[in-house]
């Protein structure tokens with residue numbers, strides 16, 4: 001059962017990057033359990049669809065019978081849990097799905113994993129890991145001079161999304177403390193890269209800039225995020241899975257704090273360079289819009305524990321990562337066309353209408 005991983009939410013942005021990266025190791029096999037919400041996209045995984053080491057199962061992490069059957073039949077050595085509702089703005093418009101999947105769904109997955117783990121042989125039990133993928137947003141918002149979030153920063157979530165992820169982190173902690181389940185939790189900063197659904201800042205700005213549409217910047221554009229290239233995040237998760245200490249949490253970040261407006265301007269310049277258009281500069285499309293309610297001012301991650309203890313550090317610079325990402329969105333017309341139809345248009349029309 002070595003290197004058999006049950007991945008949840010593997011058809012989403014980070015999960016699909018993680019699966020493709022993991023499958024490059026020929027000793028790894030993956031079972032991908034994904035409900036295929038609006039954010040799940042099997043196109044991301046087309047290149048491995050026929051691979052014998054890869055199985056896809058459409059289903060909900062909250063379906064305990066299904067999860068129990070999958071664990072019993074597939075006998076994974078680890079669960080890597082990505083499945084979640086992940087968009088802050090959607091959590092403000094409709095928090096219920098976030099509680100259902102992020103809190104109740106994680107609870108169900110923990111319960112079934114505990115039952116499965118309890119029935120393993122002693123040796124398999126000692127190797128089993130439950131890795132929970134979480135976010136820096138659980139720590140709340142920093143003031144300009146505050147030190148970055150460390151693993152000891154108290155939780156202070158501000159959006160329904162952040163609160164639902166914080167709840168799931170606490171459940172994971174409790175399952176280790178109370179039942180001894182060998183859990184690992186990673187809290188990561190904002191990711192960017194291929195396959196990200198274009199409701200999030202970076203792909204939204206790339207596609208709107210490509211099409212000469214307004215580039216919506218919330219508030220004064222000075223909210224700060226710490227950006228990490230998705231490939232680096234996936235390597236960090238693989239490192240924690242291999243070497244992390246059960247029960248521990250690890251902060252993952254890019255050491256790349258930037259105000260949103262700088263990210264948007266950089267994307268404008270890259271799109272101008274790679275897809276010259278009619279307007280003299282895409283920067284002219286920047287439009288300040290109404291702020292997000294409860295908008296966290298600043299996130300920053302102190303990722304020194306994972307570097308010191310496990311030897312992981314990001315490889316991609318923001319400049320090279322953004323360049324790769326802009327190129328990918330400009331070149332992958334079919335992927336973009338596939339995700340920007342129907343319900344996506346509906347979201348954009350509703351969310352950005354005055």
Ligand code: NAD
Nearest residue numbers: 009011012013014035036037039040060061083084086191
């Ligand atoms: P995403 O929204 O792109 O993908 C989520 C995936 O989960 C989709 O494929 C969706 O179909 C699936 N899913 C949703 N509900 C499900 C359910 N009930 N059962 C099974 N599958 C379900 O999200 P992402 O950006 O890839 O984020 C993955 C994880 O990483 C999330 O837990 C998120 O909180 C965390 N995270 C994301 C970021 C980021 O910048 N995107 C940063 C830090 C942490």
Ligand code: TYD
Nearest residue numbers: 088190199200201202216217218223225260
């Ligand atoms: P987002 O990509 O939604 O990630 P998160 O809210 O999880 O950090 O947003 C990143 C930042 O960009 C955040 O400060 C909100 C801002 N933002 C805009 O200014 N305009 C937009 O249209 C979107 C989607 C986000």
